[in-house]
Amino acid sequence: xxxxxxxxxxxxxxxxxxxxxxxxxxxxxxxxxxxxxxxxxxxxxxxxxxxxxxxxxxxxxxxxxxxxxxxxxxxxxxxxxxxxxxxxxxxxxxxxxxxxxxxxxxxxxxxxxxxxxxxxxxxxxxxxxxxxxxxxxxxxxxxxxxxxxxxxxxxxxxxxxxxxxxxxxxxxx
Numbered sequence: 001x002x003x004x005x006x007x008x009x010x011x012x013x014x015x016x017x018x019x020x021x022x023x024x025x026x027x028x029x030x031x032x033x034x035x036x037x038x039x040x041x042x043x044x045x046x047x048x049x050x051x052x053x054x055x056x057x058x059x060x061x062x063x064x065x066x067x068x069x070x071x072x073x074x075x076x077x078x079x080x081x082x083x084x085x086x087x088x089x090x091x092x093x094x095x096x097x098x099x100x101x102x103x104x105x106x107x108x109x110x111x112x113x114x115x116x117x118x119x120x121x122x123x124x125x126x127x128x129x130x131x132x133x134x135x136x137x138x139x140x141x142x143x144x145x146x147x148x149x150x151x152x153x154x155x156x157x158x159x160x161x162x163x164x165x166x167x168x169x170x171x172x173x
Contacts, residue, residue: 036065
């Protein structure tokens with residue numbers, strides 16, 4: 001009777017073992033992936049959402065630091081969440097100090113080229129969503145931002161107009 005029990009239970013253990021192996025590999029892949037990158041890096045991990053970011057992605061954003069490093073973000077919204085509260089994220093101390101920031105780069109909506117967020121015309125809360133939901137849309141010219149906002153909704157602002165409350169409510173309907 002005992003031998004019969006062992007023969008029945010052994011195959012039942014196989015799916016459990018397989019599940020444990022899959023879980024172990026998944027957890028091993030969840031280590032710290034974000035952190036300072038060299039300026040020429042073309043991919044990294046977003047410190048906010050932990051997703052892989054490629055510089056060529058249309059929504060990718062970056063914060064460039066005075067020491068020649070950068071952080072990459074999945075979207076402008078993720079970058080803004082980090083920018084408004086860098087101490088909340090697992091990054092090196094130098095990246096938690098806003099005084100160390102040299103530039104904040106977004107992708108310009110029309111050209112997809114980099115634009116300094118602090119010099120851009122931004123559209124907040126338009127009907128256009130990025131991969132993570134509603135996002136901030138950047139333009140070189142105020143006129144282009146106004147035309148976009150008239151067609152797609154939202155409010156034209158500049159970087160310094162953004163408040164922590166606005167950033168927190170960006171993705172809320």
